[in-house]
Every structure is written in C-alpha cells, then in structure tokens.
Amino acid sequence: MSYRAPIADIQFLFREVFPLDRLFALAPFADFDQAVTDAVLEQGGRFASEVLAPINQTGDREGARLTEAGVVMPASFKDAYHRFVADGWNGVSADRAYGGQGLPEVVGAALSEMWQSANLSFALCPLLTQGAIDTLALCASPDQKGRYLGKLVTGEWTGTMNLTEPQAGSDLGLTETLATPVGDHYEVRGQKIFITYGEHDLTANIIHLALARTPQAPAGTRGLTLFVIPRYREGSPSSRTANEVRALSIEHKMGIHASPTCVMGYGGMAGAYAEQLGGLHQGMEQMFIMMNRARLSVGQQGVGIAEQAFQAARDFARNRIQGRDLKTGADRVLIIKHPDVRRMLLTMAAQTEAARTLTLWTFFLSDLAHHAESEIERSVSGARVAFLTPVVKGFATEMAQEVTSLGIQVHGGMGYIEETGVAQLYRDARILTIYEGTTGIQAMDLLGRKLVRDQGQAWRALEADIRRSLQSPELGAVRHLVEPLRKRVDDLHGVVEHLLQEYPNDPYHCGGSAYSLLMLFGTVLGGWMLAQSAAAAARVQSESGSQPFLERKIRIAEFYMALLLPRADAYAKAAAAPSPSIMTMDDSQL
Numbered sequence: 001m002s003y004r005a006p007i008a009d010i011q012f013l014f015r016e017v018f019p020l021d022r023l024f025a026l027a028p029f030a031d032f033d034q035a036v037t038d039a040v041l042e043q044g045g046r047f048a049s050e051v052l053a054p055i056n057q058t059g060d061r062e063g064a065r066l067t068e069a070g071v072v073m074p075a076s077f078k079d080a081y082h083r084f085v086a087d088g089w090n091g092v093s094a095d096r097a098y099g100g101q102g103l104p105e106v107v108g109a110a111l112s113e114m115w116q117s118a119n120l121s122f123a124l125c126p127l128l129t130q131g132a133i134d135t136l137a138l139c140a141s142p143d144q145k146g147r148y149l150g151k152l153v154t155g156e157w158t159g160t161m162n163l164t165e166p167q168a169g170s171d172l173g174l175t176e177t178l179a180t181p182v183g184d185h186y187e188v189r190g191q192k193i194f195i196t197y198g199e200h201d202l203t204a205n206i207i208h209l210a211l212a213r214t215p216q217a218p219a220g221t222r223g224l225t226l227f228v229i230p231r232y233r234e235g236s237p238s239s240r241t242a243n244e245v246r247a248l249s250i251e252h253k254m255g256i257h258a259s260p261t262c263v264m265g266y267g268g269m270a271g272a273y274a275e276q277l278g279g280l281h282q283g284m285e286q287m288f289i290m291m292n293r294a295r296l297s298v299g300q301q302g303v304g305i306a307e308q309a310f311q312a313a314r315d316f317a318r319n320r321i322q323g324r325d326l327k328t329g330a331d332r333v334l335i336i337k338h339p340d341v342r343r344m345l346l347t348m349a350a351q352t353e354a355a356r357t358l359t360l361w362t363f364f365l366s367d368l369a370h371h372a373e374s375e376i377e378r379s380v381s382g383a384r385v386a387f388l389t390p391v392v393k394g395f396a397t398e399m400a401q402e403v404t405s406l407g408i409q410v411h412g413g414m415g416y417i418e419e420t421g422v423a424q425l426y427r428d429a430r431i432l433t434i435y436e437g438t439t440g441i442q443a444m445d446l447l448g449r450k451l452v453r454d455q456g457q458a459w460r461a462l463e464a465d466i467r468r469s470l471q472s473p474e475l476g477a478v479r480h481l482v483e484p485l486r487k488r489v490d491d492l493h494g495v496v497e498h499l500l501q502e503y504p505n506d507p508y509h510c511g512g513s514a515y516s517l518l519m520l521f522g523t524v525l526g527g528w529m530l531a532q533s534a535a536a537a538a539r540v541q542s543e544s545g546s547q548p549f550l551e552r553k554i555r556i557a558e559f560y561m562a563l564l565l566p567r568a569d570a571y572a573k574a575a576a577a578p579s580p581s582i583m584t585m586d587d588s589q590l
C-alpha cells in the first residue's frame, strides 16, 4: 500500500494555524526556522513512504517470533531500524545535551505521525524509547543520565515501559513485582505482561523502566517505585553481562504483528539488577511523565493510521467502477461519484484533520510549557496540555476505529480481503483505544482529575480562549462555521457545570457520563480546530487568491459542521442524563 505524507497539511498548520515562528523566537529553538522544518518534513515523509510503508504488510505476515535465541524481528525491520538510527530520526526533538537535534517537540510529533501512518508496528518502538528518554531526562541522577540517555537518544538502545501485570492492568495499585535493596542497587523479581518491544534483536541493549514495590511499601499506587532495568548491564556488546530479565513468551495478537508484545520475567537464580529511578515511592508520579507523553503519542497513532486508511480508500474510490450516476444516469461510474461514498471519504478526511490539528496543537503547547519565556505562560500551557491529554488520546483513537472501519467499507468486499492492506489497518488500530489507558480510563481521568480536581479551572481558561477566538475578526470570515460551534460550546459549558455539581453526590451518574463527555469534548474541540483552519485558509485566499488546497480546508470544515458536529448534541444529552438503566439493572440482568 502506498503512502504519501500529508506535508502540505502539516506545513499549513505550522505556518497559518499555530505558527511555529512563536517557537523559533525562543532561545532553545533559535537555530531553526520554517525552511529547516520543511526540509525535515520532506525527508521524513520520504523515509516513511520509501522505507517504512513497503514493509508494513510483510511485517504483518511475518510477525515477531520467539526463538531459543530470543525474540527475532522480521529482517526488513532490522534494516529499516538501522537506517532510521543512521539517518538520525530517533533524536530529532531530543535535548542536544544528550546528542539530540533539539527540534521542537511538535516537529518530532509530525514526523511520528508519518511513521505511524506508514508502519504502526515499527513506529511503536521509537515511541516507547521517547517516553523512556523523557522520564530519564526528568528523574534520573546525573550518573544515570550519562550512562543511559545518549544511546537511547541515538536509538542505539531502545526503551520500554513495564507496568502491566496479570492482576494489575488499569489498576496499577495492584502491582506485585518486588524490588529488594541489595547494597547500592535492587534485585527485582516478578512478571510483567503485554510489554511492547520487551525483547527484540534490533539493538544491542534494551532499557526497561519498570514499576515495582519495595518491601514494606504502602499498599496501592503510593507504594510504587520506578526502576531502570537494563537488558545488559554493560553497554558494550563484547563485555556485556546479561541481566535476569527476559521475554518468557510473546502474544499472538489481532494486529501489530511485527511489534513483539512480551511476557517479561524478572529474576531467575538472582533477582534482576535494577537501579532506583527518582524518589522512593514516587514511581507512579514519575511514570505519569512517560504515560502522559505516550498517551499523546498514541492519540497521534490514531491520526496516522486514519490518514493511511483515508488515502487507501480515496485511491480505491478513484479507480473502482460500479453503478450509475444518481443524477445523470450515466452508466459505469467511478464509485467516487456516489454521494454515499463521498460521505464516507469526507467523514474520514474531516475526522482525521480535526484530530491531527488538535494533537499537533497540544504538542505545540507542550513546547511552550517547557520553553516559553514567562513562568506564567509555561504554567498555563502545561495545565492545558494536561487537560487535553485524555481528550487527544480518547478522541483520536476512537476516531481511528471509525475511520479504519470506513476504509474497509469504501473498498466493499475487497476491504475484507487481507491483500488490500486496509483490513490490517483496522486490526492494527484496534489496540489504540486499549493500551496507555483504555478510553474508559481516559474518560474518568478527564472528569475526575482534569475537571473535578481543579473545579473546572483549566477548562474555563480554555473555554474563554475558545469564545474569544469565535468572536475574532479572523473567524468572522467563516461565520457560517462559527454559529453551529458557538451553540455546542454553550452546551458543553452546561454539561460541565452540571457534572461538577453532581460529581460529589452521584459518582455513578458521572461515571456513566464520562465517555460521552470525553467524546463531546473531542467533537467540539475538533470543530474548533477545523473552524480555525478554515478561517486561516480564507485569510490566505484573500491575500493570495483562490487555491484548491485552501478551498478544500473550507469545504472539509463545512462538512464537519454539517454532519459530524451534530454528534455533539447526542453526546451532550447522554453526558447530562445517562440512562438510569446503567446502574439500576442487576448484574444478572446485563
């Protein structure tokens, strides 16, 4: 299946919707500008189309295998990974102090979208390494940073995230893996399941970040500490000592076959050598650094795979001949002429663009949260990123389910046949609403942590910005898009105020509302993103004349407001008054 990176769409966002010039004016990014970013995106797009996309289907068929020598990756993945590292893609937005190139996070995120579109199984590996880099950069001692960060940044080593255990999935407070102090380090014993890239043969070492419980630690998440557990204790392959951590088995899964999902065993004769990372019993807080970043990146996986599904469906619809033209009666027309096929294609395109804009904007805010000059801007941006993270993760990954499913529908029966590759996209996308916290967990995070905990403060600041933007002269140019949006912002306001009041009295009611609330936020914020994009397109057209690319932005936003934004009404109703059946029915009646 071919893939063409949506470079023009990304450049449009970076120039016209949330201009990266804001970032290039900050000291850490002073060496970069739009031209450098364009060149990076072009090269990244070529890498995605020419190196990663061609091995996506073969990787799916071949899969990762567990052999006596350990986990073996498809040979094509090894070659691609070595090129990925040699070309310097792993560290594009990592800190220069550790050998990264220091580009803004949002540029790295745009590249990551391309890797995810082209090959989700492959791209999961650098996604997790990035999470490990972020966590080590914030929590590790100078000595640990010196030993681990450089090789993770180049990609010579990869990183993993070891949380899940058989009895501890969404509820990590049930973690049992035990870390016993021995001199200056710990010995870890236990088992983790579902560990992505827990073992592979792409690199000489793998650095596991794992949550474990020390003896006599408090129960629940408060007793968890974070540990670094290297696969090999010394870096150099010639002198390395294998640590007591290995893949015991790998899962046979519905999708992402070339991404090894491992059951990891810690400790054999001795425990696995482990170093404490950050504070004792602060593991959960620190792991959240990794998880929050990973949650945004998983949202972006949703965007990436949706883009690929859209491209495949559009290309198919431009070639498949079937049926008559409804109006002219012309026989043997391309299916792209049928209104219902166009509805599906536009649903795919509009959802993908809405989620892309929201996701990249959140990464842009994350750059400001880390690097803005004023303390106040850093803190406001940080609060907004925290607020948006469950929305991005939940909405973009749920959207990917619909879009990859429509991708099959546009293909008709051929979509159900593996050969076309769109069935793989559907299978691969299915994990996205599950790992890094299910949609249900994102919804409860949004309601319980992001709204109730600060009594709606972060949301009200965002709401004020949305209302200001809807009144701005720029959006005045697309008034027909603003009006339907304003009504839904009012509805959203009402639902949030209602739930803030209800939460202490009726948590069941709120738990039943949480999913609808998350989807309401995603749908309204997605609409706001597309309205801004359409307004920017109208502005550029008024300055430099009509262009099909810009006209398309406006048409897509119009379609969204007409056919997709109205979903917000159903979500608002369901969030405000979920059915009493949810909690009044007896378990046996379900």
Ligand SMILES: Cc1cc2nc3c(=O)[nH]c(=O)nc-3n(C[C@H](O)[C@H](O)[C@H](O)COP(=O)(O)OP(=O)(O)OC[C@H]3O[C@@H](n4cnc5c(N)ncnc54)[C@H](O)[C@@H]3O)c2cc1C
Pocket: 161, 162, 163, 164, 168, 169, 170, 171, 193, 194, 195, 196, 197, 253, 261, 431, 434, 435, 436, 437, 438, 439, 440, 441, 444
């Ligand atoms: C392919 C794959 C790769 C993975 N990679 C990793 C990895 O690299 N590292 C890692 O640590 N883990 C990984 N995981 C594990 C993944 O993060 C968990 O599967 C996920 O968090 C859900 O946990 P669970 O499977 O135990 O489901 P459960 O927690 O048992 O959830 C089952 C259902 O109950 C719901 N539920 C549970 N608790 C609540 C609640 N409090 N409120 C409302 N609803 C609730 C859930 O939403 C879900 O619908 C991976 C899993 C898979 C399948």
